[in-house]
Amino acid sequence: MQENVLEVRHVNGFYKEQSVQNGIRRLFGREGQRVQVLHDISFFIGKGEVVGLVGESGCGKTTLSKAILGFLKDREGEICHQTKHPQMVFQDPYSALNPVKKIGWIMEEPLKNYTKLDRQARREKVLEMLQNVGLEADMADRYPRQLSGGQRQRVNIGTALMLEPGLLIADEPVSALDVTIQAQIMELFQELQQKLQLSVLFISHDLRVVYQMCDRVLIMKEGRIVEEGTVEEVYRHPKHEYTKLLLASAGIS
Amino acid sequence: MKYAVRKVLTMGVTILVVSFLVFLAFHIIPGDPALAKLGTQATPEQLEQLREEMGLNDPLPVRFVRWLVAFVQGDMGTSYSYQMSVTQMIGEKIPITLTMGMMAFGMMVGLSVVLGIYTAKHNGGVIDRVICVLNQLLMAVPPFFSGILISWGLGLMLHLFVPGSYVSYTKDRGGFFYYLLFPAAAIALPKCAMAAKLLRSSLIEELKKDYIRTAFSRGNTVNGVLYAHALKNALMPVITFWGMALADMLAGSIIVEQVFGIPGMGRILLTSISHRDYPVVQAIIVLIAVWVIVINTLVDLIYKLVDPRIS
């Protein structure tokens, strides 16, 4: 058994409504009304493994990723990861890049905050990473608006990899892209994953993409993981009704 | 319904808080009301006695509640300078200023709707451009300048009215309204220009939206789309502006009353400020505060009526 990069045990997640009533309740030290969005979630990701997380909008995929990154304040259960700075690739290539900053500046940011490298060394690392994600070096001096969707997503992947993270969460990284661009980004992703032995939680609603990218898959519905297994297992012999429905809707099976 | 109750309750609380703040502000300032009443020749004993009579030695919250109760009952205190009831002093002036404000409001709403819709519909046309330039100019004119221009042009040159004169309501009803028409126009013009511009851009923005395309795809005429679909949506931000303008018009009237020599609230406020006649200033400020807060609540309620999304 390999060592696990991420272990999630019996996690319950809650979302607090931001209302005046709740604010007043908090003022008197009471708990506000909360809605449970994650129910008893348990899974693990091994080193160098890509795990897919499939579900429809509102099923709690994004909340789960927030919980893993430590952004969800109100949760119960254990989340252990071996890595210092887990990173994330976001769905929307447009809003994930600060529009008033240059690409180089954005990619440098993790190094500035977490390392003691000087300006020169940071610059070199950025240029190296640009090459790794298949972009020209002069991209460093451009603004996000001058880049296409595919190029932006390459920059996002590059930024996430700057710190050589042990764990990467990819939240629908290709669903906002055209099919042909999607194929290119997936190829790049797989190439980097193998080269750097990345452990990835790959969130997607597209079963075909998940099939190609992932080793194992988790099917999520209404805050619960309803099915789990290797991709082959789940796709060929789905057990849960919901998985069957998903596969049928996508024209697989 | 729950929404309305909540809004009205919030309004009540806000009015209380604001009037307390105003009350507080006018009690921190230096100056002794008893001294102001009796003059500097008064002996310390006399002063002390009057203070006791006026309740000035009681703690602040007690005095606030007493003042508030009296205020609600219509007793706003006594003016230092004129030794007469503030209620009486202001009471005569409120209808004048209010009439002028409402006339200005009516002018603004009417004109801005007509101009806004016309310019949005003929976006880019010659008349649209002319109106836009005019709007831009009007917005930059301070109300006292437009007042002076109206006095000079319509009053002195065209002899439509005599600048600086005022007709009392009791003497001549028609004349009263006629003479308030000009100051009302001076207040309304800049606001009207802003409202028309806002409605125009709001409509143009609205006409680009997806549901407009849907409306066309069902076979609506251009006018059908404009009036049945876009207008209501486009009016939302304009309603907010109208509300703010209505609140602002009282402030505008202070200046314009000065230009046209109208004996309204603005004039009393100014003289009271320069004479440091605090009871009068305080009463007027609280009244205007209530006016502003009530208008804001009304705007919120109208919003709720128009927009089902608000809860």
Next chain:
Amino acid sequence: MLLEVKNLQIAFHDHSLPETVVHDFNLTMEAGEIVGIVGESGSGKSMSAMAIAGLLSRHDMTKEGKCLFQGVDTLRCSRQELRKLQGNEMGIIFQEPMTSLNPLKKIGWQVEESLRLHTDLGKTERKERALQALAEAELPNPERVYSLYPHNLSGGMRQRVMIAAAMIARPKLLIADEPTTSLDVTIQAQIVKLLQKFSREKGMAVLFISHDLSLVRQLCGRVLVMQKGYVVEQGDMETVFEHPVHPYTQKLLAAIPKIPGQGGV
């Protein structure tokens, strides 16, 4: 023949060099037929569909060619003539169900709109038809939905409302511009089934625009592949998907992740 588009060409003139976004677009549709147009963003597929629907009218744009719908040229005819078709003979649904409905009007009012504009049915009759249309679009509890506002409904339900509104006047042609793109997979499949049902039961033709090849495959009988304003390939669903001729079609099909043993798309 229901629809005949001949040499449609659309160009923009907002820059000094005119930019042609649709070149030489040809299409014929028979009653009851379902035709798909696929392509990536910027391929001109939506532009062509909107031109056919008579919803493209910008002063900095020129449209050439012919687009005969029941003998009326929707590119040239007056707004008056166009209005008689839109919402009546021709229904249109759009990509974004969230923004395509007027947020301040009740669902019932919006579903009935076509009837109000094109027929002189009374209020009760209109309501009856609207409830029927909502039920046909498989919305649960039509009575309740009728008096709700768009923001009360989920994306999938709003798209059903859009379909009900488009179907209420029994159009002969339904133009669906990426109707499922912003919806979840399971809802997508339901919407596609719904369109299929309508086409079969009412003999309505559907022009289905999408970037999702697997959906087009499930729904359509014939397909046009567009790239950068050109129709690069068209024909039977089977032929195009099994034996693509044009390199771009091949590339598109290759870009879809394959699941061995499950067949292609």
Next chain:
Amino acid sequence: MKKKYNYNLMTGGILTVTMLLLILISVFYVPYDPDKMDSTAKLAKASFHHIMGCDQFGRDIFSRVMKGCGNTFFVAAGTVWMGTVFGILIGSFTGYYGGILDEVLMRINDTIFAFPSILLALVFVSLLGGGKYQIILALGIAFIPSFARIVRSEFIRCRELDYVKSARLSGAGSLRIMFVHILPNTRNVLFSAILIGFNNAVLAESGMSFLGIGVQPPEASLGRMMSEAQTYLLTRPSMALFPGLMILWMVLGFALLGEGISERQAG
């Protein structure tokens, strides 16, 4: 590419630049001492010596207009500076953190915001007394809420965007996220708010001076000049016209500039 002419930007730019030039010159040079009364030139008509004529005391109107523009500009700039600085501070913290503090501050903010700024300033002036600096303080406080509100809503919009989450994952602290990542993104909105606020300040200041509670004599002020000129409206309308036109010039310049800039940002 065919270039669309941005008339608003051009006109606004010209008006503003000439106005600023005029103010700059007035600091070093004015044709006459603006306070010097010349009994021989009382109510003099516009002539070669006095290009805008003289007022009832024989003071050169052109010189007074120049100084008055400077004073108005100074007050407006001070007001806007105060509003912006405190508005950014309050707006950014309440917008970024939210919660009960935000709730309370925004209630207060909304209430102040609902008041006509000139009225608030009147209250302050009645408490503090009139004068240039009192006006800046009074109007400045009255202007804070509008800026705070704008900054806050921008921060609320931005804090949910992915690039902020990405910055947090990159190890940026809250202050760095607020002022290095988010704040520069509010510049467009903030800039047009500053221009609009500037104009409101100009109008408010001249209005208060018109009422006699703004900039105090003998310092020249456009508003006061107009209120004095009212008496001579029949015989010398130009006395009111020139200061009025100057206010118009200033406000129009900034308004068109703002309009033009937002046009450019949009297109």
